[in-house]
Amino acid sequence: MFARITKYKMKAESLPAAMALLEQLKPQILKMPGVVRFINVHDDTGAGYVVSLVDSQATSDANQEMVKAMWANFADFLEEPPTPMGFDVAADWTA
Secondary structure: OOEEEEEEEOHHHHHHHHHHHHHHHHHHHHOOOOOEEEEEEEOOOOOOEEEEEEEOHHHHOHHHHHHHHHHHHOOOOOOOOEEEEEEEEEEEEEE
């Protein structure tokens, strides 16, 4: 499994609208090839991370254009461009 972890910074005042848009995009996000899990976290300043678990790095890399298109929907809400990084998943545990 592979994790794409993306750091982002939204304009704090835009968080409600951005989260509403995120909810609208949920079906599209979850239908992307290979997506196993999608987690979005943020604080009240608008700083946050998206953690997307995908079946492989190859799948994650193949999804890059779709991911860029998804982020484009948030252009008016972002203070700066998102910064993605990729990692092999060493553990994915639940209690």
